Amino acid sequence: MKKQHTKGLKNIDRRDMLKKSSLLLAAAPFYFGLNSCISGSKKNLDADVIIIGAGLSGLNAALILEGAGLKVKIVEATDRLGGRVHTAKEKDVPGHPELGANGIGGGYARVIDAAEKHNVKIGSDRPRTEARKGELIYHIKNNFILPENWSEHSLNTLPEGFRKSLPAYTTWPMFSKINPLPPNDLAAWRNPKYKDWDKSVYLVLKEKGFSDDAIKLCMGTNSSYGVDAKNISIMMYFQILTWIGQQTASNGKGGAIVGGNQRLPKAMGAAFKQDILLNSPVKSISAEADATTITLNNGNKLRAPYTLVTLPTSALRHVSIPSCSTENQKRGFTNLEYTPVVQLHFVPTKKYWEEDGLPPSMWCDNLAGRFMALKNDIQNPDKVTSCVAFLNSNVAIEVDKMNRKDAITAVTKVLEDIRPSLKGALRFTYYWTWINNPYAGGAYAYWQPGQITDFANHLAKPIGRIHFAGEHTAIMNRGMEGAMESGERAALELLNLIG
Ligand SMILES: Cc1cc2nc3c(=O)[nH]c(=O)nc-3n(C[C@H](O)[C@H](O)[C@H](O)COP(=O)(O)OP(=O)(O)OC[C@H]3O[C@@H](n4cnc5c(N)ncnc54)[C@H](O)[C@@H]3O)c2cc1C
Helix, strand or coil, rough: CCCCCCCCCHHHCCHHHHHHHHHHHHHHHHHCCCCHHCCCCCCCCCCCEEEEEEHHHHHHHHHHHHHHHCCEEEEECCCCCCCCCCCCCCCCCCCCCCCCCEEEEECCCHHHHHHHHCCEEEEEECCCCCCCCEEEEHHHHHEEEEHHHHCCCCCCCCCCCCCCHHHHHHHHHHHHCCCCCCCCCCCCHCHHHHHHCCCEEHHHHCCCCCCCCHHHHCCCCCCCCCCCCCHCCCHHHHHHHHHHHHHCCCCCCCCEEEECCCCHHHHHHHHHCCEEEECCCCCEEEEECCCEEEEECCCCCCEEEEEEECCHHHHHHHCCCCCCHHHHHHHHHHEEEEECCEEEEEEEECCCCHCCCCCCCCEEEEEECEEEEEECCCCCCCCCEEEEEEHHHHHHHHHHHHCCHHHHHHHHHHHHCCCCCCCCCEEEEEEEEECCCCCCCCCCCEEECHHHHCCCCCCCCCCCCCCEHHHCCCCCHHHHHHHHHHHHHHHHHHHHHHC
């Protein structure tokens, strides 16, 4: 019997890819292999394909190519697999919250299939990076505001018709109402037909009567995407909404990997039988007529007929590559930015929320960001295991510019100033930045006005024998599923060429 998650989304966007891949894989033993299929000089080749980056996109591509009989080598800059899937170690933060990807959608067909195949369990009871319902208070312009008091509060500057919605959720229903994309066409966001919508969220909110103050509150404070309303395209929100609609329609069971999402890339890495070079940052990639050469920071070189690059553009900017295939691609590699995220983790040493009677978690318009009391002990679901100051957008950038010690001092001071019960109630445990990190450069790609029209369809264009994958090149999906989709697309692209 087919499992629930094999219905829905998977049928929409995987049908063609899988048809193609099953034909190719069936033919694999006869056609693939270093000596049978690579033209040109075969001397000094280290693999058929070198894959740079051991995130989900690189690992998925590697397993598909290995399954087709190719010799594949993965080269990874850091000492671990998973990239932006990164679970905190229990010794660093009790409850091991996710530092990177958190939720797995019910329609994440590839992620769910991979979890099943590699024997990691997806549980609906997941460690969280957000507060539970009823456990959050807003802290705006130095005032505590309970969600139930927001609609009538004097600091509520939202226009009529929006006043009842909380700042973090105000714009979504309206964006949903004006979303021009067809609900079943997950690729439509890149269709030039809709290019007039590739404009800033700011412009749209102004047209709807939002003041600058209200826009800053809703889109420039703890914003999950980008930095502020002026530098984000509303088309990206339409894409997210269309995709979420499909995720919901799939009726699948999502959640998170039991024991931490990082178990998935770890299991995928264990299933891959060939070499994975860790601690091996790549510094340059060059392409000749019949081969590609990658040079590591330590000077070592590897050669293969094809290289697949899975780095976010922010990390790729540190790597020297040949000229782009188009000017649009060059602009994309240069300008596509990643959402700023910094996290400071603490362990509560007393129940500060009982002392002042306020909810334990706070949504703040200052350096404390989203301060969340996390309950990540599945055996003991009411226990606050740790707290995180989850900083997005401008506050993340501000804190990231400080040295680590000053950042911890500054955020702790703000927390203690706004909420005296936190004085002496927090033991700092762990600091993590996705910004000041040469191998990430931010959490996930966000599209600025005009960028989707300019280069979304160019980012994945091969430069000679160098191919590209990664979440930012995904067409139908986002996040982890987008990474898996892109790895699959790139692997099939290579198999088509090599076969
Ligand atoms: C805070 C946060 C929250 C998120 N929440 C969610 C969520 O709830 N749900 C969801 O689906 N997704 C979420 N995501 C997004 C998701 O994690 C990513 O989209 C996905 O993991 C990206 O995979 P990737 O393979 O494309 O890139 P990456 O995982 O970034 O892989 C690229 C790899 O390349 C390596 N690398 C970089 N430079 C070099 C170099 N020079 N040489 C060699 N290797 C290099 C990196 O170390 C990395 O391992 C979140 C991400 C973050 C950071």
